[in-house]
Amino acid sequence: MKAIIKAAITIALVLLVIVAVAGCKGGATTSGKASKSAPSKTVVQQPEQDNAAGNAVSKEKTAQALPPKKTIPITLYFGDTQGEHLLPEIRQIPETSTVAKIAIEELIKGPSLKESTHVKTIPPEAKVLNVDIIKGVAYVNFSQELITKHWGGSSGEQMTIGSIVDTLTEFKNIQKVQIMVNGKAVDTIAGHLDTSQPLTRDESLIKK
Secondary structure, three states: OHHHHHHHHHHHHHHHHHHHHHHHHHHHHHHHHHHHHOOOOOOOOOOHHHHHHHHHHHHHHHHHHOOOOOEEEEEEEEEOOOOOOEEEEEEEEEOOOOHHHHHHHHHHHOOOOOOOOOEOOOOOOOOEEEEEEEOOEEEEEEOOHHHHOOOOOHHHHHHHHHHHHHHHOOOOOOOEEEEEEOOEEOOOOOOOOOOOOOEEOOHHHEOO
16 A cells, blocks of 8 residues: 555656646747847937037028028118218118118118218107108108107208108109108108108209
């Protein structure tokens, strides 16, 4: 009887060893297959500096592809140092459909540094609100500062009016100029000259 029990125990131990060995081999094989079917991938990110350089090159190429902006010449009239005559200055501005308004804005900016003999004729605080051209008449509408910030004097007023009118009548479609403030025609700017009606070009003011 003891011999039978020993034999049974031996057989059971042998079976356990076989099962254990089989389990280890199966696990190793599965792990190997998983490793082969899903290899790891390395993701390389481009440095931010390289991306920035690429964007800069792209922008430069785009800028080079754009055609240069067209410009047109306009003639502005500024006063002389004696306040007796108007002096012309030709200036290049970007091509625009509102060239008359831009011309007055450039007049307000004053003469360029190279034109040292030219004197500004409109107070720098003044703003041109709009310019409407109707049947050859340019209605140029200023802010209140055209009057309130004006330096006064009959010659100063004459230079202001003359520079505005002669600058705008350089354009072929403008024959007269009505000076306005806040949408209304004004009788005078500094109390010496009448501006209640549209004014025509005065060539006598321009220094020859």
